[in-house]
Amino acid sequence: MPVHNRLKDFRSNIGLNQQEMGERVGVSRQTISLIERGDYSPSITLALKIARFFETTVEEIFIYEED
Amino acid sequence: METKTNQQEQKLETIKKDNKKAIIPFAIMLIISMVGGGIIGAVGVMGFREIKDPMEFSIQLENNLILLLGNISPWIMVGTSVVSLIVCLLMLGLAKKEFRKSSYVEDDDLRKIEMKLTIALMVSIIQMMIQFLFFSLATMSAFIVNTKESAISVFLAVFLFFVGVAISIVLQQQSVDFTKEMNPEKQGSVYDKKFAKKWLESCDEAEQLIIYKASYKAYQTTNMLCIGLWLVLTMLGYFLRTGLLAIVIVITFWAVINIAYSLEASKLENGSK
Numbered sequence A: 001m002p003v004h005n006r007l008k009d010f011r012s013n014i015g016l017n018q019q020e021m022g023e024r025v026g027v028s029r030q031t032i033s034l035i036e037r038g039d040y041s042p043s044i045t046l047a048l049k050i051a052r053f054f055e056t057t058v059e060e061i062f063i064y065e066e067d
Numbered sequence B: 001m002e003t004k005t006n007q008q009e010q011k012l013e014t015i016k017k018d019n020k021k022a023i024i025p026f027a028i029m030l031i032i033s034m035v036g037g038g039i040i041g042a043v044g045v046m047g048f049r050e051i052k053d054p055m056e057f058s059i060q061l062e063n064n065l066i067l068l069l070g071n072i073s074p075w076i077m078v079g080t081s082v083v084s085l086i087v088c089l090l091m092l093g094l095a096k097k098e099f100r101k102s103s104y105v106e107d108d109d110l111r112k113i114e115m116k117l118t119i120a121l122m123v124s125i126i127q128m129m130i131q132f133l134f135f136s137l138a139t140m141s142a143f144i145v146n147t148k149e150s151a152i153s154v155f156l157a158v159f160l161f162f163v164g165v166a167i168s169i170v171l172q173q174q175s176v177d178f179t180k181e182m183n184p185e186k187q188g189s190v191y192d193k194k195f196a197k198k199w200l201e202s203c204d205e206a207e208q209l210i211i212y213k214a215s216y217k218a219y220q221t222t223n224m225l226c227i228g229l230w231l232v233l234t235m236l237g238y239f240l241r242t243g244l245l246a247i248v249i250v251i252t253f254w255a256v257i258n259i260a261y262s263l264e265a266s267k268l269e270n271g272s273k
Helices: A007-013 A018-025 A029-037 A044-053 B002-048 B054-100 B107-145 B148-182 B195-201 B205-240 B245-269
Strands: A003-005 A062-064
Touching: A007 A018, A007 A029, A018 A029, A018 A044, A029 B107, A029 B205, B002 B205, B054 B107, B054 B148, B054 B205, B107 B148, B205 B245
Parallel strands: none
Antiparallel strands: A003 A062
16 A cells, blocks of 8 residues: 555554544544554545644655555 | 547557457466366266156255255254354353453454454354245245144244344344444444444444445355356256256346446446435
8 A cells, every 4th residue: 555654653642542543533443443554545534634633734644655 | 639549549559458468368267167067067967867857856856855954954943043142142252351351452452352243243144044044944844744743843943933033133233232332433223224324324434445345345256156156057957957946046136236236336426326
C-alpha cells in the first residue's frame, strides 16, 4: 500500500488508546487498528477529521510514497 | 484530434495485447477441461455400461441413501446441536472472560477474542444448515417408508428441527450481543427482520468495506460452485438419469445472483441509489 501513516505515534503521544481515538473521530476501534496496521487507507473525510483532531495537516500523518 | 486518434489506437493495441496474453492460459484451461471431461465421460460410460436401467438404478440409489441417512438423521440433528452448543458456549465464555478481565484490552488480544467470536458464529450457522439438510432427509425417508410409524418420525424430525434451529439462533444472538458489548456503536437485534440493514448502517467506512469485500468473495465462490455443480449434475444426468430439476435449480440460482449483481452495480454506477 503506497500510503503510510504515523497515526500510532500521534495517538500515543497524547496517551489515547484505539477505542478512545475512534470515539474522538467517530469511527470504531477496528478502523483505527486497520489504519495503524496499514491495512486500510481512510477516506478523505476521515483523514481530514483525524488531522483536525491532532491540529495538524493530513500530510503530517499520512505519507504517500510511490512504489 | 490526431493525438486523440493515436491515443485510441494505442489503447486498442494494449487491449489486443492483454487479450493475447490472457488467451493462452485460457485456451490451456479449456483444453484441460475438455480432456478431463472426456476422460470422466469415458470412464463413466464404461463404469455404467452394465446398468440396464439407469433411471431405476438412480431411484434405488437415491432411496437407499435417503433411507440410510434418514434413519440416522435424528441422531445427527441432536449430535450437531449438542456439539455446536458446547463449542459456541466455550468460545463465547473464553471471549467474554478475556474481554472483561481488564478495562482496556490490547489490539492483539482483541483480535484473538474476535477470532473466537467468528468461530462461534460459523459453528452456529453450519449447525443450522445441517438441521435443514437432515430435516429434509428425515421427512423424505418417512414418506418413502410410509408406515404408521412414519408419522412419529416426521413429528420427531419437526421437533428436533425447531429445537436445533432455535439453539442456532440463540447462539447467533449471543455472539452478536457480545460483539455489540465490545463495540457499543453497533445496532440491531438478531430477531429484527431489518437486522442486516441496521447492522450495516452502524458500521463505519472500513467495516463496510470489509463487508463489501467479503460479499464479493462470497459471490465469486458461489459462481465457481455453480460451475462445479452444473458439471457434476450434468455428468450424473448422463449416467444416472438424475433429471433436469437439480440442473435447473443451479442455473436459476446462478442466473439470479449474477442478474442481481449486475442490476445493483448498474444502479450504483448511475448514481440512482
